[in-house]
Amino acid sequence: MNFPADLKYTDKDEWARVDAPGSVAWIGITAHAVEQLSDLVFLDLPEVGKDIQQGEVFGEIESVKAVADLYAPVTGEVLERNDALIEDLSILKSDPYGKGWMLKIRMEKVSEQDGLLSPAAYQKSVNDRSAGH
């Protein structure tokens, strides 16, 4: 599965693309998460101006099968929300790391990104979780 090299990941299947100064992050969910959820029907994201906290729930995504919480990979203020994605969840399937971004965040702590997973570490996390199947 495709986990782009320029992104950082969480073990709860979110990604973050942090700009060079470490001031802004685009966040979303991985292709693995999209595949696991299947049949997406609803995405609930916070309004612009809200603060989100690393490791805490910032929204939810619902499929026919189940509801999943979304966990913030970084802490900061919501600068932009991808309303086009809320309108058309099929974008998550076609382009989860591009047009499928969810929020643009003004990062509070530059150092937070160091605690996120590399693509290889995330891949291992996915493999470990599916090993029991």
Place this chain on the structure above:
Amino acid sequence: MATTVLKPLHLELKARMVEFAGFEMPVMYSDISTEHNAVRTAAGVFDLSHMGRVRFRCPKALALVQRLQTYDAENLELGRVRYAMLLTLEGTVLDDILIYREKDGFLFVINAGNREADLEVIRREAAALGAEVVDDSDRLAMVAVQGPKAADVIKLLGLEAVLALKYYTCMDVESRYGTLTVSRTGYTGEDGFEFIVPAEHARDLFVAAMEAGKDFGVRPCGLGCRDTLRLEAGMPLYGHEMDRNVNPFEAGLDYALRSKAKYIGSEAISRMAASPPVRKTVALFVDGPIIPRQGSEILAGDTVVGVVCSGTRSPTLGRNIATARIDAQVLAAGTPLKVRTRRHEGAATLTQLPFYSRKRSKPVGAERTP
């Protein structure tokens, strides 16, 4: 966790496996809406081997079967299949089943999650009557072919004989898959067939049905779409529309009470029948983007007046549907209702089951030569 004999095939077909009723089962092979639509427009092949199959073949079979369930088995003609229930002494639902009248006796098809509980009661009652019971659940497997193209698939399988079956009838046929008990039944709202097949032939039958149907767009189908299909069709699921805390009247399933014999729970049922139920099970359309789920609260104003039994986004209708158990007085008053799911609320509109019914261009079983 238990598995069915078809698990290796599911894995080869890249199914996503989940735990259901103590069994490791395929929830989907592709995605729920694709499989759902395949059954509505073509056909799907399902593994139902997790369900229990119990046979009653001894001379005391009729007496035992009458004691156990709510359909009048004495007047159940050979080759008929009927919906019935096993009840508790208190008249609540222990399980819902299909009862088959076979040449040599009766067959129950029971829910996977209730196999142990049912068999405990069945064996206890059998012992009391000196009757015999055969649990065929592991010796036999079960495969369903469901959808408007199901009959075409069956023809290509070389099982034309079973096209003579009318809806809710069954027959045994000898085939390259061993002795099959085939019924024209299903849990999808479409025409279809359910095959009880010797476990060693289940794989061949499943694969052959997919092969026969490949030009029609037949797909292997998991429990995910089985649930959306059955809910659209208004068919109840044990643990949702009914359970041991619900009686058949509250569940809206009292049409299954067809026996005048003394069965377990019949005295309680007679008492209940004398007064209207305080809760009723109804069908709802629910506004908003959120899918109502089992346990979502039904509100009249700020007061909780009921609970959702089952809910989904109907793939066929493109809107949220649910069944719910609601205070009968509130229903009678016609109070506007809302459904609260997590922190979201959506207006609910009462409707009638089923949410979906197929167009019947000709009666099922019309293939039979007059």
